[in-house]
Amino acid sequence: MLEIITADALQPLRHGFFTRKGGASSGIFQGLNCGPGSTDLSEAVDINRARVAAAMDVTTDHLQTVHQVHSPDVVTLTGPLIIRPRADAMVTATPGIALGILTADCQPVLFADPIAGVIGAAHAGWRGVKDGVLESTLDAMEALGATRANITAVIGPCISQAAYEVGPEFMESFIDDTPENARFFAGGKGDRVLFDLPAFGLTKLRAAGVGHAEWTRHCTYSDAERFFSYRRTTHLNEADYGRLISVIRL
Incomplete structure (x- = not known):
């Protein structure tokens, strides 16, 4: 049985953080490992x-993902892609296309302007957020x-500051x-510090002028x-890790 986390702020659009x-x-x-780049x-x-496609009521070729490279690059879709481009975000105004983002600690961010009928999805790790993927x-x-x-922009399950x-x-x-970025760090053990990735993402979104931004408050590392979780896999010395998928469609 699939478990799909949704956000009231994105209703009535069909979406889910799987x-x-x-x-x-x-x-x-x-x-539910949805990463073709894994060794699964x-x-x-x-x-x-x-x-996932069935849950979003689209055919498998209309569930679109990109080859994510921690960039600020965005692809605009008017139909299904044959080859996955190297990018970290997608937008569309075409009904029936489901935009999917793969993560394993980074932020999946789903966007919607239901009035204009435009949606977006972004893979937002620290590097992508720093380089402007949300603004792009x-x-x-x-x-x-x-x-x-x-x-409206909603950040899904990602690594929390404590982890x-x-x-x-x-x-x-x-x-x-x-200098104001110091607020995203808290003291850790020894010379280590704890970084608040979702707070960094929310601050960037709000500064960019979105009408509403929130985080679902789920930590990938701790559950x-x-x-x-890529970081949890690393700490356990596992050979590879699965990828979560987060999806939105018109």
């Missing part, structure tokens, strides 16, 4: 993606007729950009039964 429950994968990929059996990934997504939505004040330990040089790179 957990790992209800999938066909096994072993370290147990559950391709047949299992195909079954999982077909289940909003720009691409505006090019399709959306209005920022009418856009995101980084080194001092990481923090310094953020503070060198903008192994429901979510895949």
Whole structure:
């Protein structure tokens, strides 16, 4: 049985932040692994993606994902893609296309302007947010007729500050950009600090002028039964990790 987290703020558009429950994968990929870039059996990934497509009421070729590379690049879709382009966000005003983002600690961000009939989805890790993927997504939505004040953006399950330990040089790179970024860090053990990725994303979204922005407040690292986590996999010395999918469609 699939488990789909939804946000009232994105209603009535069909959308969902899928957990790992209800999938066909096994072993370290147990559950709904939707990442074709993983070393999971391709047949299992195909079954999982077909289940997601069915839940979103689209055919499998209309469930679109991109080859994510931690960039600020956005693709505008008017129909199904044959080859996955290298990008980290998608937008569309075409009904029947489901935009899917794969994550395993990074932020999946779903966007909607229901008045203009424009949606977007972004893969927003720290590098992508720092380099402007959220603002690029909003720009691409505006090019399709959306209005920022009418856009809702919801950040789905991602790593929380309590689980995101980084080194001092990481923090310094953020503070060198903008001294106010110090507010996204808290003290950790020794010289380590804790980074608040969802707060960073929410601040960027609100500063960009969206009408509403929120986080579902689910931590991928701390809930192994429901979510895949790259960082948790690394700490456990596992060979690979599954990818969660978050989807929105008109």
